[in-house]
Structure formats: C-alpha cells, structure tokens
Amino acid sequence: MGASVIEPELKALLGEIDDVDVVYDAEFGAMTTYRVGGSCAAMITAKSSAGLGKLLGLIAPRPIYVLGNGSNTLVADRGWDGVVLRLAEEFEQIEISNGLVRLGAAVSLPIAARRLAAAGVGGMEWAVGIPGTIGGAIKMNAGGHGSDTATWLETAELYRFSDGRYRLQDVTKDGLALRYRASNVGDLDVVTSATFALTSRESSELKQKINDIVGWRREHQPGGQNAGSVFVNPAQDYSARLIESIGMKGFRLGTAEVSSRHANFIQADPGGSGDDVFELIWMVQQRVEKELGIRLRTEIRLMGFDPERSRYLKGDLSDDSH
C-alpha cells in the first residue's frame, strides 16, 4: 500500500521540513484504542506550528485524516490508503492564566483534567474518563457526566481547509457549531489549540470529583480494546437500552463482542480484527433497525471499510467524507 498517494517529488520536499516526521506504510490500527486494523500510506507527525504550516501548504488538497488518540477511530484490516496526520510536542502544551486556559490540540483529556484540578481550575473534570485529545474533543464535542466541550470552550485555533488551501483561523465556540457529538470542524480541518474559560475552585474538591468519575467509569464501563460508545443515542432513548432489548448484549462475532457490561460498547479481542468489529457494528445496526424501526448512527470514524455501508452507518447527520 501507499506509494501512490505521495509522489516522489513531494516525498523529497516533506523530508526537508523541520519538526515533521514522516513514516511510510505506518501502523494505523495499532495507534487507536481498538488496537486492531491495518496500516496507512503515510503517518506524518508535526511537532511545531511552523512545521505544520509548511506541511499543510505542501500536502493540500490531498485528503488527510487527523488522528488524535484514536479513541473514536476504527481501521479496516486492509488499512487505509491515505495520509494520517498526528500532532505532538508544541501541540501538547498546557498554559494556565487567570481562569483562561490554553490547551494544545494533542493534549490528552485525562491529563488536562488532572493538571487543571491540581492547579485549582475547575470545569474539565468530566474529561478525566475520556481517553481522547483536545482536538478530537472539539471535533466530536466530547462530553459526559452532565458537561461537554461546548460548555467550557471559548475559541479554537485551527487550519480551515477551503478553496483548495489552508488558512489559520481563530474561531469562537459559536462559529464551530458544537452540538451533540458533532461540530462543523471539517474532515480536512486541523485544530491546533483551544482556549477554555474555567473557574477557580478548591483543588481538593476537584480531585474528589475526579476520583468519583474514575470510580463510576470503572464500575459501569468495560476496560479492554474499544472506542467507547459505538452509537450516538437516538432522541429520547439510549442506544445501549435498545441493543440490550433485542438480546444482543454479550453477542459475539469472531474476535468482536458486544460488551456484557455496557451494550453500546463493542470490544475487540487482543490481536483481533477491525473487520470483525465493523461487521458486528453493522449487524447490531441492522437488527435494531429491523426489529425496532430505529436507525442507529455510529459516532466512530470508520477508515478503509466498504464506503456504502460506512456512509449508512454514519447516517445523514455526518459530514464525514472518508
């Protein structure tokens, strides 16, 4: 796989950019929390804003997939024949000043929650149980425990892709149209950092809240290899309840299983198959639709699978072009 998406001239130019690492035929599935699935044509890691700017100037308008921590991403066993972009180093910075907090897009949500709590800055405790990054949280409007990204976000800095090229912009929360597990951050846009307006609180109180959330997650959600909830909840109901009601809790297909602890989680076995997970997601979606007349929509980004079934699983609300 792979040589076709990056021609030799571009390969040479990419090799010359400072703070940018390129690995061809790189592991992709292994970089997700599912830890299944194949490789990508190239994995490019940008470690500074200057490097990222140059990289995007060269790579546009080729499609890229921006990978955070891969906690909402499933990769097919045959892999994905495209360029995966990761952010590191300069994008992992946390800056705290007077309640306004600036977080790099590659900052891990659990690390942010704990660091802010230790500094007596409240609001982001809910993020401790979500194993993603700030960039992924903005794109998905991640949330839980009665809060979400939209509640605290002020602005995001991002490279917006339009008319064939990238432009660096500061966009307010309203300009990002954050809503239930969605935003208008496009699939080719790259979030680089975000500012959050948080509140000053007692550190001990925040740490207690974090411990409570971690305890709740341990009790109610499975560990192992998964991407959290597979389907967004339909209006006025819960996907887990619907899946359980048709008797699919604990259902196994090859190396994938509907969790017997939480029916909206699908687990992969160690050394398992991305295709098995996909087939099981498909089977659950089809059976819920057939038996209950409700069309569940997956929130997981599906990379390298049958495009028609992937589009169907993502539903009409998705603007994903992969």
Ligand SMILES: Cc1cc2nc3c(=O)[nH]c(=O)nc-3n(C[C@H](O)[C@H](O)[C@H](O)COP(=O)(O)OP(=O)(O)OC[C@H]3O[C@@H](n4cnc5c(N)ncnc54)[C@H](O)[C@@H]3O)c2cc1C
């Ligand atoms: C155990 C577990 C529990 C979870 N619980 C929750 C929960 O309670 N609530 C919840 O909302 N989610 C939950 N999730 C899902 C997931 O963690 C979130 O959706 C998270 O926000 C994804 O972040 P990520 O960096 O891992 O994204 P990825 O999987 O890496 O990417 C997801 C999407 O975000 C885009 N993206 C990532 N980084 C950037 C960037 N810098 N710029 C532009 N786009 C970007 C990707 O292109 C992709 O479209 C859970 C997952 C797991 C494994």
